Amino acid sequence: MQSRIKEITKQYLKDIIDIRRHLHQNPELSFEEHQTSAYIQEQLKKMDIPFKAGFVKTGIIGYLKGKNPDKKTIALRADMDALPIQESGNLEFTSRNEGVMHACGHDAHTAALLGAAMVLNKLREEWEGTVLLLFQPAEEVFPGGAKLMMEEGCFEGNEPEMIIGQHVLPSMKTGHVGFKSGMYMASGDEVYITVKGKGGHAAMPHSLTDNVLIASHIIVALQQIVSRIVPAQIPTVLSFGKVIANGATNIIPEKVEIAGTLRTMNEEWRAIIKSKIKEIATNTAKAMGADCDIDIKDGYPVVHNNELVTEKAISFSKEYMSEGATELMDIRMTAEDFGYYSQKYPCTFYRFGVEQKEGETGSLHTPQFNLNEDSLETAAGLLAYLGYNFMQNG
DSSP: OHHHHHHHHHHHHHHHHHHHHHHHHSOOBTTOOHHHHHHHHHHHHHTTOOEEEEETTTEEEEEEEOBSTTSOEEEEEEEOOBBSOOOOSOOTTOOOSTTOBOOSSHHHHHHHHHHHHHHHHHTGGGSBSEEEEEEEOOSSSTTOHHHHHHHTTTTTTOOOSOEEEEEEEEEEETTOEEEOOEEEEOOEEEEEEEEEOOOEETTOGGGSOOHHHHHHHHHHHHHHIIIIISOTTSOEEEEEEEEEOOOBTTEEOSEEEEEEEEEESOHHHHHHHHHHHHHHHHHHHHHTTOEEEEEEEEEEOOEEEOHHHHHHHHHHHHHHSOTTOEEEOOOBOSOOTHHHHHHHSOEEEEEEEEEOSSSOOOOTTSTTOOOOTTHHHHHHHHHHHHHHHHHHTO
């Protein structure tokens, strides 16, 4: 079956690349993927694959049925949204939409899922069960399309036994894939702190609360949560990337705004850390004569790759890929709303390499990102092979 899936994938590769280029040229922001959704629906109609659309406005579930469709159900997921980035470079399929770009590879994810659907559709008499083709909006924006689609009952009547997702990785060689069993990607919360006090003339600090200084003390004090409170074996990051003190050289402002991100691999400690942030920030401000408002917006949960599912996926990948092309990966402190699926269903979320042979691939979320389209053969083919094997042997 490895050779057959590889052969069929190669037959469809031009179509898969054409799909990716169309999506890349016509990117849409989170919760606005209307044309993208319509295009995907057209592709499913061409394959005579029934679907339901309109989840969170643009989300789609395709129902790819083999023999005995009630025997087993699994889901394959791709995200559809693009980013508010102006693309650089001069590709023949550069984004037509000003200030919007597929800078995170979601065009490739969607094209690969449609490609895998083509392959499995052609082989549908040779496997049993139902494959849900999950096209999800709004991975890039809280609260995330994954959470909202499940809240709208996207799996109602078709609960999957497991879900598989994949993501581009610019630093990995094209033709390679990477897996990590267990905790893989961190939770991601947004932290907003506002220090409020009496502002005034900077030459008279004794007559006011120096809110800039207080904000600085809060930032320094909060670093001890990671270094002195959280157990050392739990990966945790607390970083602040935004400080707004709208004063002047001789003006201490009445308020200072701080914004940052909290990442961790442990859901229990995630709650403890948020409590500690509020406690330390409030007490530090109070001790220095100011007030402090704290707003922590819950982001995506930890992505947990089910150990049994992931070990099977690694085994299947080693069967399908060339020698040494299946890598074992380390944890990542980036976040993904795939974590919502992994909290409820057995899941595996893996990476496929998109590194250019020549020239710069660019980093994710940058105007220079430009993936190697040869990677789509691996992405679509392996996804189809995993889907087939989990239906037959998983």
